[in-house]
Amino acid sequence: MIVRCFAPNLRRLTFPFWGIVLVFVSAVLLWKPRSARADESTAGGEKNARSGGETTSDSGEDKRESDYQISEKGRKFRVRFDPASRVSLTMGGSAYHDGNGSVAPAVETGFSFQYRKVYRTGAGEGRVFWQIDHQLVSGWVRPFVRPADGVPSLEATLYRATLLRHSESPSIVLPVSPPLTVGFPFDVGLDAELGKVTVPVVPVTLPGFEKPAPWVHLGVVHAAFTLDPWRPGVPGRALALGIGVRYDVDVYGAPTLSAPRFVHRIAPLTSGSARFRYQTDDGIWMMDVYAEATPHWTSENTWSFFGAAHARVDRTLIAINDQPIGAYADVHYQYLPEGAGAPALHDVRATLGVAASLSLK
Amino acid sequence: MNKRALTLLSASGTALVCALVAIPARADGVPQLAWDKPVRCLTDNNGKVVRVQCETKGDQTECLVTPNESKYGGEIDRAKPCDTVEPEGAYERLAKDGTKFTPALAEAPPGYARAATGKAYQVKFDLLNRVYLGASWVPTFQLNAETLKSPADAFARGQAEMGIHISVLSHKGRSRHDIRILEGTATFADLELRGLLFAYDYQHVHRRPAFYLTSFFGQPRLYEVAPPLGWGFRVLRVADRPPAFKNTLDMEFAEAHLAWNPWQSEDMYNHVRIQAGLDIGKFWQDRQELSKGIGTGTWYAGFNADASVRLALGDSGLHYTLIEFNYSRPNYLEGPKAGEGANNFTLKASYEGIFVAINDQPLSFRVTAEGASREDPFTGQRNMEVRAMAGLRFSFWAPPKVFEPLPEFEDP
Structure with missing residues (x-):
């Protein structure tokens, strides 16, 4: 059924080709030669050695002595965290645009599983730093706001990975004879997102129907190359400018989701994004700002536009038995394009909440 | 109903x-072996085993003595096992050394008292x-x-x-x-x-x-x-x-x-x-x-x-x-x-x-x-x-x- 919905023009698009290229290049970037793997133990040794004397911490690495302080009674307690390696439960109050020009309140609860792995190889000018952030089965739900056949309004992502490679002396080697090394003043990376489901709070009315019907926005895959001109070389900090591909499917109830209409949306390297991330050395503060603009081709044989932006600030307030509890503020905007005769929507929400976390490092 | x-x-x-008119079996004023002190078992001059706890004050040794069996025969109710069982003649040696023997009740565990009959009862x-x-x-x-x-x-x-x-x-x-x-x-x-x-x-x-x-x-x-x-x-x-x-x-x-x-x-x-x-x-x-x-x-x-x-x-x-x-x-x-x-x-x-x-x-x-x-x-x-x-x-x-x-x- 999904295949049948593709328009003939769409088949000529080069999405599969660019997708394969993207995956291949990612694999090359991620692949570490054996020598690099062998160096890891050395790098780890260096890391441990550094941890002995340094007072600043690159949160994102494994726990170190400098992550702790000693209380007046002699109890060791944690004062630095890796905010990207934790399992979190969130609970908050949300205000959202209800589609009629008004703002409505809602209770919002969420879950996230994140893990950051940092690899370092080399030293001095030859130092290379890989940061890989994994996010699994994460999202939020408004349990008492149910626009779709009893399904609550929600957003959930099956898997998201953010990779970033930092080199102290970045360069590109051109394979000419003799090989030519050209300076390349960017960190490089990859953003990939698989299986994102959004149940927007506002139902839509399709032509031929009288009542509004629920719908689902399904982000099948989104992948983008990123370049970071800022190059901070510190975990959790990046300014990633990306270009990539996106494949989404909108599922409209006609009139219910058991009798759906599909609109497929493909962005053939036309998805542009920018992401700014910052966290303090101790991991107490964290900020994540993201914006994306995606012109794309639809199965209705038209170009359309998808846009998204969000900003989030996290602050760890307390810790109980070294497990952090913090507050967060999150502002989220999505421009969901027209499809199947339904008009475009502005999905806006702002959330203030509390997150209780279990540190994985 | x-x-x-x-x-x-x-x-x-x-x-x-009935309970109120029953004959009390208390043993007021009679000394008693202590539960938390060791008990020696000796054979007395009559050939019977007795339980003894001794204490020396100055030159005088005084021992509390009680039979190692109940008044009605058999073991004493809720008594400790003997800490030491000494050979025959030990009792005579104590007597020869001038030890004063005082008849007493057997020890009773915490929460219990001992009747004159030797029966331990919960208090x-x-x-x-x-x-x-x-x-x-x-x-x-x-x-x-x-x-x-x-x-x-x-x-x-x-x-x-x-x-x-x-x-x-x-x-x-x-x-x-x-x-x-x-x-x-x-x-x-x-x-x-x-x-x-x-x-x-x-x-x-x-x-x-x-x-x-x-x-x-x-x-x-x-x-x-x-x-x-x-x-x-x-x-x-x-x-x-x-x-x-x-x-x-x-x-x-x-x-x-x-x-x-x-x-x-x-x-x-x-x-x-x-x-x-x-x-x-x-x-x-x-x-x-x-x-x-x-x-x-x-x-x-x-x-x-x-x-x-x-x-x-x-x-x-x-x-x-x-x-x-x-x-x-x-x-x-x-x-x-x-x-x-x-x-x-x-x-x-x-x-x-x-x-x-x-x-x-x-x-x-x-x-x-x-x-x-x-x-x-x-x-x-x-x-x-x-x-x-x-x-x-x-x-x-x-x-x-x-x-x-x-x-x-x-x-x-």
């Missing part, structure tokens, strides 16, 4: 009188650990709306009761676990039933922090948090045909609560306890509906709070008092009164005193005063009950109330 109640009370009274009782049966006289009055009704049979009300109490003092955990099982009362002739299937309560005197809290405002600071909180739960509590609402049935299926003990003795036997929790159950305005199945009745869930004082007067556990105040507010989840609730209050004070023990099984006298205010959510009517109770309880297997000091810290 009233005759039956009177019969039961008269039987209890007879037992009381301290832990009433938190027992199986009990009881019978009481329960005059009951009720105030319906405006008037205090005193039914003709208000003074002819009897009650039978039973229950199992278990209380475990954990030295390692510096905590106490209180369990009540199959507790119930039945009045006659109106057959008011109250029952409890299982209840558990936990209290502690922990000295280690339960958890550590770090704050990240300014310089990180660590705080030790040791909340003095206990907890507990109940499973299936039934109140059938209370006097104020004779046709109703209340079945609380489950309850859970947090508790705070503002004061508790070191062994946690005595305490002041305040607790608050939530419960869920069913209420039958017409208890006859239950015959159509458990699916009838109205579901409720609500808040309840208790404040209680548990006090044993003296170390022996012979006098036991309990004062309880309870507030509950069931909120009805279905039916015509869905979303509405009722406010119920109960205040109860009781005293129990052991006056005799038969073969170490204590018989106690118990008096209680109880007031209850209950609201019928369906009619809005508020009724009051006042009841008094005087009766006897026979307790089985109550161990001696003995307290060994707790360790300084609980196990981590």
